[in-house]
Amino acid sequence: MPVMPRPSILSVEPYVGGESKVPGVNRIVKLSSNEGPFGPPPAAVAAITEAAKEANRYPDGGATAIREAIGKHHGLDPNRIVVGNGSDELLALLILAYGGEGTEIVMSAHGFLMYELTGRWAGCSVLKVPEKDLQADIDGIIAACGPRTRLVILANPNNPTGALLPQAEVDRLRAGLREDILLVLDSAYAEYVTDPDYDAGAKLVDAGTNTVMTRTFSKVWGLGGMRLGWLYGPPAVVDVLNRVRSPFNVSSTAQAAGIAALSEPGWVEKNVAHNREWVGKMTEGLTKLGLKVHPSHANFLLVDFGSPEASKAADAHLRSRGLIVRGVTVYGLPSCLRITIGTAEECGMVLDALADLRNG
Numbered sequence: 001m002p003v004m005p006r007p008s009i010l011s012v013e014p015y016v017g018g019e020s021k022v023p024g025v026n027r028i029v030k031l032s033s034n035e036g037p038f039g040p041p042p043a044a045v046a047a048i049t050e051a052a053k054e055a056n057r058y059p060d061g062g063a064t065a066i067r068e069a070i071g072k073h074h075g076l077d078p079n080r081i082v083v084g085n086g087s088d089e090l091l092a093l094l095i096l097a098y099g100g101e102g103t104e105i106v107m108s109a110h111g112f113l114m115y116e117l118t119g120r121w122a123g124c125s126v127l128k129v130p131e132k133d134l135q136a137d138i139d140g141i142i143a144a145c146g147p148r149t150r151l152v153i154l155a156n157p158n159n160p161t162g163a164l165l166p167q168a169e170v171d172r173l174r175a176g177l178r179e180d181i182l183l184v185l186d187s188a189y190a191e192y193v194t195d196p197d198y199d200a201g202a203k204l205v206d207a208g209t210n211t212v213m214t215r216t217f218s219k220v221w222g223l224g225g226m227r228l229g230w231l232y233g234p235p236a237v238v239d240v241l242n243r244v245r246s247p248f249n250v251s252s253t254a255q256a257a258g259i260a261a262l263s264e265p266g267w268v269e270k271n272v273a274h275n276r277e278w279v280g281k282m283t284e285g286l287t288k289l290g291l292k293v294h295p296s297h298a299n300f301l302l303v304d305f306g307s308p309e310a311s312k313a314a315d316a317h318l319r320s321r322g323l324i325v326r327g328v329t330v331y332g333l334p335s336c337l338r339i340t341i342g343t344a345e346e347c348g349m350v351l352d353a354l355a356d357l358r359n360g
């Protein structure tokens with residue numbers, strides 16, 4: 001008999017991240033993982049270099065300074081913040097701690113794939129609720145919850161659709177869920193949202209004992225390679241995560257990078273202004289080419305090419321010019337590609353390439 005993992009593990013497909021290489025092409029423009037276009041914040045690079053000098057020391061396991069910096073920046077109690085090795089780690093810990101064999105996770109049909117992968121790893125059944133016009137269906141999610149449901153996980157804005165659920169709908173979701181269901185609001189793209197009614201999750205966290213918000217330094221903050229995410233939650237959930245996380249789950253360089261990034265003047269403003277400009281220009285340009293662009297509230301566009309064949313052809317054409325975007329067939333969207341907003345030059349390259357393809 002060979003050694004075997006728990007049976008549910010083998011139902012999990014390995015996560016395939018955005019690609020970064022095309023054979024035979026020298027200049028690669030990576031627009032497949034929603035990374036910020038301007039590199040890391042300079043202050044973070046300096047802090048990483050400085051922290052490297054003490055890399056022989058274990059990091060602060062309590063992550064006190066970074067939690068205090070996050071708390072100060074967002075007006076939140078540091079004691080109710082937990083940092084993780086990316087928000088992916090925190091999502092996984094939540095699923096393992098509150099889910100597990102015999103339980104169920106409910107998510108939206110085109111929600112972030114990691115919820116499903118980790119859910120299966122944990123042995124949960126994962127229920128995906130159909131969407132209406134690529135928008136999460138709140139009544140559907142509430143109705144789908146059964147006696148075994150322990151977690152409902154919702155990304156808002158959502159990846160890969162870019163859709164934003166109105167705040168009233170998020171509130172209605174929480175109000176419609178049983179008290180013993182943990183609502184996880186994944187707000188990885190919160191900084192990009194311009195809707196004045198939007199709340200990234202802190203209000204609902206504060207209003208009860210069964211909602212958490214996850215955030216990340218990987219997108220607008222330009223620190224995907226550092227692996228730094230955080231969670232704001234009720235004291236009991238924070239206590240659970242501090243029991244199950246590994247004692248040194250966030251490296252000293254990541255902690256230093258996060259603190260420095262938060263002090264970088266104008267960083268978010270600059271990124272958000274650039275993003276707003278190019279979401280607009282790209283949406284307009286691609287729409288003029290006859291493509292359907294879903295309204296985006298994040299730093300990427302979901303572009304519908306009309307058929308899986310046309311989407312594949314566009315992907316191959318972009319790739320031949322070194323432009324790597326993301327196919328989203330695994331998200332049940334085979335006619336679409338997800339394109340990250342890059343620099344002005346990179347956006348121009350995408351528009352030119354697709355114009356050449358469409359105009360023969």
Ligand SMILES: *Cc1c(COP(=O)(O)O)cnc(C)c1O
Pocket residue numbers: 034085086087088089112155158159186188215216217218219224227228229
């Ligand atoms: C990118 C992304 C994350 C993961 O972020 P990390 O902090 O890098 O692990 C989580 N949720 C969504 C919806 C994302 O798009």
